[in-house]
Amino acid sequence: MRPLLQVSGLTKAFKRGGRGVPAVQDVSFDIGPAETLALVGPSGSGKSTLARLVTRLIEPDGGSILFEGEDILRLKPKAMRAMRARLQIVFQDPGSAFNPRATVSRAIADSLKIHTGFSQGERRTRVRDLLERVRLNPDLAERSIHDLSGGQRQRVAIARAMASSPTLIVLDEAVSALDVSVRAEILHLLKRLQRETRVAYLFITHDLGVVRAIADRVAVLDDGRIVEHGSAQEIIATPQSPTAQALVAAVPRLRLQAQ
Amino acid sequence: MSLAQRISRAPEAIAGITILICLMLVALSAPLLFPGDPLAISGTPLLRPFVDATHWLGTDRLGRDVLAGVVHGARTSLLVGLVSAAAAIVLGSVVGTLAGFAGGLLDELLMRVTDAFQTVPGFLMALAFVSTIGPSLMVVVTAIALASWTAPARLVRAEVLSIRERDYVASARAIGMHPLKIAFREILPNALPPVLGLSAIIVAGAILTEAALSFLGLGDPNRVTWGGMIAEGRAVLRSAPFLSIIPGVALVLTVLGVYLAGEGLVEATSRRSRA
Numbered sequence: 001m002r003p004l005l006q007v008s009g010l011t012k013a014f015k016r017g018g019r020g021v022p023a024v025q026d027v028s029f030d031i032g033p034a035e036t037l038a039l040v041g042p043s044g045s046g047k048s049t050l051a052r053l054v055t056r057l058i059e060p061d062g063g064s065i066l067f068e069g070e071d072i073l074r075l076k077p078k079a080m081r082a083m084r085a086r087l088q089i090v091f092q093d094p095g096s097a098f099n100p101r102a103t104v105s106r107a108i109a110d111s112l113k114i115h116t117g118f119s120q121g122e123r124r125t126r127v128r129d130l131l132e133r134v135r136l137n138p139d140l141a142e143r144s145i146h147d148l149s150g151g152q153r154q155r156v157a158i159a160r161a162m163a164s165s166p167t168l169i170v171l172d173e174a175v176s177a178l179d180v181s182v183r184a185e186i187l188h189l190l191k192r193l194q195r196e197t198r199v200a201y202l203f204i205t206h207d208l209g210v211v212r213a214i215a216d217r218v219a220v221l222d223d224g225r226i227v228e229h230g231s232a233q234e235i236i237a238t239p240q241s242p243t244a245q246a247l248v249a250a251v252p253r254l255r256l257q258a259q
Numbered sequence: 260m261s262l263a264q265r266i267s268r269a270p271e272a273i274a275g276i277t278i279l280i281c282l283m284l285v286a287l288s289a290p291l292l293f294p295g296d297p298l299a300i301s302g303t304p305l306l307r308p309f310v311d312a313t314h315w316l317g318t319d320r321l322g323r324d325v326l327a328g329v330v331h332g333a334r335t336s337l338l339v340g341l342v343s344a345a346a347a348i349v350l351g352s353v354v355g356t357l358a359g360f361a362g363g364l365l366d367e368l369l370m371r372v373t374d375a376f377q378t379v380p381g382f383l384m385a386l387a388f389v390s391t392i393g394p395s396l397m398v399v400v401t402a403i404a405l406a407s408w409t410a411p412a413r414l415v416r417a418e419v420l421s422i423r424e425r426d427y428v429a430s431a432r433a434i435g436m437h438p439l440k441i442a443f444r445e446i447l448p449n450a451l452p453p454v455l456g457l458s459a460i461i462v463a464g465a466i467l468t469e470a471a472l473s474f475l476g477l478g479d480p481n482r483v484t485w486g487g488m489i490a491e492g493r494a495v496l497r498s499a500p501f502l503s504i505i506p507g508v509a510l511v512l513t514v515l516g517v518y519l520a521g522e523g524l525v526e527a528t529s530r531r532s533r534a
Contacts, residue, residue: 057429077438084435096426099445111434160434 002069003030004200005054005168010063012046012053023049025224027063031168034198038211038232040247041221047204048092050221051172054202055089056080068167085115085164092173094153098145104131104156105141111163130159133196134189151182155189162193170202175210187213209251212236220244265527272523278516286333293327297483301327308501319488319502320495329509331483336513339400340466346404347461348411348454352447355415359450360423360442370416373409381406385468389477396479399472403465411454411461418450452528459521463514470510485510 008028013020024046031037041047052058054065056072065072067087075083091097098107105127112123128138134155145153154174161169171190175183191214193199203215211218211232218235220228222243228235239245266272285292304322306314316325358369376384385402392398422428423446431441472478473486485506492502 052429055433057432081435081437084433089430089433091426091430093426097430099427099431099449101448102427110431110436114435157430160430164434 003066004033004035004068005031005202006064006066007054008064008066010050010053010060010065012049012058012060022224024053024060027221027224027226029219029226029229031200031202033167034194034200035217036194036201036203036215038203038205038215038218039221040205040208040211040218041243042206042247045221045243046224047206047221048172049224051089051170051202051204055084055087055170057089081114085111086167087170088161088164088166088168089170089172090154090157090161090174093177094150094157095177097157098153100146102145103141104143104145104148107145107156108160108163111160115164126163130163131156133162133193134159151178151186154178154182154186158186158189158193162197162199165197166199168200168202170204172204173206174203176205176207183210184213190214206247207251208236208247220247262527266523269523269526271519272527275516275519275521275523278512279520282333282337282513282516285330286337289330289334293324293330297327297331298323305495305499307499308505316505317499317501319491320499325488325502325505328483328488329485329506332485332488332506333509333513335396335479335482335484336466336469336510339396339403339469340462340513340517343400343403343465343469344407344458344462346400347408347465348458350404351408351411351413352415352451352454354408355412355417356419356442356447356450358412359416359419360438360446366416369412373412376405377409381464382468382471385472386475386477389472394472394477394479396482399469399477399479402472403468406468407461407464411457414454414457415447415450418453419446422446422449455528456521456525459518459524462521463517466510466514466517 007030010024010027011022012024013022015021027050029037039047039050049058053060056065060073067083070083072080072083072087105124108127108130109123112118112126118126124141127141131138131141136152136155136159140148140152145156148156157174175186178186187210190201194201201214203211205211215232218230218232219226220235220241220243222241228239228241228244235244236248239248266276300322301324302311302314302318302322304318304320306318308317308325309315310317314324314326316329318324319328354369354373358366385406388402388405389398419442428441428445431445436445469478469484470486470489473484474490476487476490478484478487488506489503492499492506496503
């Protein structure tokens with residue numbers, strides 16, 4: 001099967017005090033349709049940079065990103081904006097991911113306005129529809145994002161990402177800011193949405209407990225490079241690299257299972 | 260707590276808004292209170308205030324009613340002050356947003372233009388502008404706007420620079436929103452509150468600049484202005500000081516009202532953002 005996303009040789013350095021500090025170095029991986037690839041690594045390993053590179057929110061210094069067979073780094077701004085319908089991202093902090101003035105319905109309808117020819121009435125129906133799909137009360141539509149809890153906001157963020165019927169969603173630490181019970185609910189929701197729509201996830205996290213719950217495959221990132229690659233079970237049961245071993249050791253219940 | 264409630268807790272805001280509302284009522288009802296041309300001669304010249312019931316604040320050197328002049332002058336002052344400040348804020352916001360959001364060459368270009376405008380004293384620029392093109396209300400408004408758009412431009416740019424790195428701007432890009440729409444719909448509204456704080460100072464400054472232009476004889480000659488009245492009274496300052504003092508007091512009251520209302524409004528909105 002042809003991969004949905006094919007990243008090869010991706011490199012990015014940030015300028016700090018006149019020198020380039022490498023953030024991502026020669027990273028390659030691919031994701032198939034309806035697959036979940038977890039990208040794990042300690043903080044500072046370049047995970048979030050990679051999330052923004054893959055969604056082309058920042059431009060890489062080198063490498064290529066083939067998405068649905070097209071090199072998105074070569075797309076002109078207009079074509080890129082159209083492509084974004086199928087390539088979405090959910091950020092870590094649901095508190096800052098929304099315009100502070102936005103209502104729930106505006107946050108979601110903006111995406112519909114850009115990517116569909118729906119009338120205002122159709123958009124309203126679709127917003128309620130999407131809210132139901134992320135298990136939120138459709139009556140929340142006219143509320144301000146400010147009034148919602150962290151978990152509810154993250155559901156709205158997922159609804160916004162789902163609005164344009166994407167084939168890949170990058171989840172950048174999307175459950176890390178949530179408390180444990182809410183986290184489990186959101187993971188459950190993500191799995192259900194994947195079954196329903198065959199969307200693929202690039203799941204970025206530092207928490208292997210989350211990885212076990214959702215990922216098919218895992219790539220371990222350290223210092224901007226991929227140091228280990230394998231199925232989720234393999235890496236949790238028999239981590240090879242010191243980075244992966246440290247990440248496994250950081251989750252007590254995983255360590256117990258590994259013994 | 261609603262904005263109205265927060266304002267009602269700030270005494271300076273109440274004072275300022277009361278002054279402004281009274282002024283606006285007076286300005287709006289000027290044609291009813293004093294129908295006819297306020298520049299027309301209506302009585303004995305140089306009548307003192309509080310002696311004649313028909314000319315309550317007296318008359319000037321030509322016998323024009325001072326109260327009618329003050330009331331009609333309020334129209335000019337408020338109109339020029341509000342319109343030119345609004346124009347300055349709109350222009351400054353657009354320039355600041357584009358510069359801050361686009362960055363690079365456009366930012367450099369717009370900021371150097373801003374520098375150029377800022378290095379010329381605002382009042383001199385307005386003076387030069389009006390004396391070249393000729394005094395009319397439109398020209399005066401344009402001149403004052405051109406002299407005062409730089410401060411909001413810089414402020415908006417600084418705000419935009421900090422806002423454009425936030426996640427919600429990245430979110431807007433991620434859903435494929437057009438950059439101009441991101442700049443003006445997602446970023447600008449969130450960059451405005453500090454500029455609105457500045458707006459009171461801009462309005463007050465605009466009213467004073469208009470008065471100063473009129474004082475120098477560069478106001479619209481077909482309109483009564485407070486600055487013009489002060490200039491007019493200057494010739495008889497020793498014998499009839501009230502001719503300059505009365506419009507002067509009106510000017511002070513207006514600027515004070517604008518300033519207090521602005522302060523109170525900023526206070527009230529910042530209380531919300533802290534909550």
